[in-house]
Ligand SMILES: [Zn+2]
């Protein structure tokens with residue numbers, strides 16, 4: 001068998017070329033029509049069983065080895081963000097207002113090259129590999145649930161799931177795999193406060209919703225501070241507050257919108273209940289009413305211990321002991337969580353940051369860009385872990 005390193009070297013230019021092509025032609029969630037075609041054409045050319053579209057604009061590929069065995073699912077998300085790119089590079093986005101500012105162009109390119117190498121070695125493989133190119137990660141309800149609902153994990157039945165995210169928090173050349181909860185459940189709420197508007201000089205005839213909104217906001221911030229164990233991560237943020245149209249008018253209504261982030265599933269339920277209780281009770285106490293709409297977002301991303309240790313071990317082979325680093329937990333959300341709810345697995349990170357080249361801007365920033373030397377690292381991780389997983393009894 002050709003060595004993984006040699007194969008990685010042969011696809012090193014291609015993975016960069018693919019990433020740049022995708023970067024120049026970004027598409028928003030569930031609108032990834034060109035991206036989806038690009039992926040499906042490539043998989044078919046490799047002789048991989050391809051189902052497209054799945055979940056609107058997703059693509060599923062199945063590669064079967066020479067003999068029956070286990071099934072591994074590898075996932076890449078393919079969507080871009082509504083951001084106007086500010087980088088002046090030859091592969092700059094050609095679509096105004098749309099940009100691959102999270103690295104999903106890289107994820108897609110990595111998985112395509114991994115598919116190519118694995119397909120070239122299919123005669124040496126047992127079991128099957130499912131390639132899940134998932135649409136719309138950035139906006140809940142997201143594409144992961146839709147792909148799962150349409151059977152991406154059912155036939156063949158998936159035994160383990162692996163995904164990666166490029167990371168500007170980590171230096172290029174490094175890989176991080178952390179067990180347990182690594183990304184938060186990310187829910188949203190909307191509070192519509194209704195009172196009675198009127199003249200600013202006659203407050204006694206009104207129910208001032210601006211003041212109610214202010215009290216609700218303060219009370220909500222006390223929930224995490226006073227009701228949650230300080231050792232347990234939780235965030236309540238009110239990011240949007242709207243009330244009033246003029247300085248001398250008491251507003252009739254107010255709107256608050258915010259997000260709740262948690263790792264623990266029980267705490268998630270408690271905070272959802274408390275947001276509603278606190279907001280409606282404070283409003284009632286102040287003679288107003290409050291209608292709470294709670295939108296459940298992605299659950300927490302929880303890496304299974306054994307599979308995470310396995311990935312960390314693969315990482316040591318791929319990049320060397322000293323380049324396997326730890327990562328912090330993040331309160332960000334990610335719908336790979338749904339795959340991990342159905343099968344054990346690991347969502348790991350591949351570092352892309354390069355200070356000396358000025359590649360330091362974070363994800364979702366208009367100047368986000370990665371050190372592309374990370375791309376072959378991602379390919380090598382996927383190829384090695386898939387072959388090692390399928391070779392086990
Ligand atoms: Zn993102």
Ligand SMILES: [Zn+2]
Pocket residue numbers: 102103104137165
């Ligand atoms: Zn992302």
